[in-house]
Amino acid sequence: MTHAEYEYENQEDLKYLWYLQLSGRGDEYAPVRRIKCKGCERVYFTQVHCVKFCYHCQQGNVGAMYVKRRKSLKKRENTVCKNCGNTFTPKRAGAVYCSSACRQKAYRERVTDEVSEQKGHLL
Ligand SMILES: [Zn+2]
Ligand SMILES: [Zn+2]
Structure with a gap:
């Protein structure tokens, strides 16, 4: 299991960690980020500092496809x-x-x- 898979399976735990963090009881070495996926725009919790997409959108460039589709929709x-x-x-x-x-x-x-x-x- 990769780390991304682990996070995907444990969104509830990450969400809990994120709440702990809000009340100042988080793990400072592995802060949880609450992101809005740049692809499907769903809320996603991750401990990876550079991630911009949810697990689903990280797979096979799905996220990039979403971004492209939204851009062309905007153009139209x-x-x-x-x-x-x-x-x-x-x-x-x-x-x-x-x-x-x-x-x-x-x-x-x-x-x-x-x-x-x-x-x-x-x-
Ligand atoms: Zn997504
Ligand atoms: Zn018409």
Whole structure:
């Protein structure tokens, strides 16, 4: 078992140590830090001084992925819906409609346009 695994298994104990520390009874050689994971933003207790991610997010760069995803979500903020004009934050890159309702409405209008165009050719 690695130390990170140990901490993950013993979050309750670390939390207890952290409370002891708050009341001045902590272990000064191995202070517990209460961090907010930079990845999933969950509260995590650790004695490792440089850790910024919870155990889960330390695995296979999951944390870095979370950070990247949040950054790209931030970039997408205030996208204007092509149908209703509302601003929204799309869940995936390249989305232009705020909801599936708007997307369907726009799709239907496009189809109707195409159909009426075809009718025009026939006449
Ligand atoms: Zn995390
Ligand atoms: Zn819309």
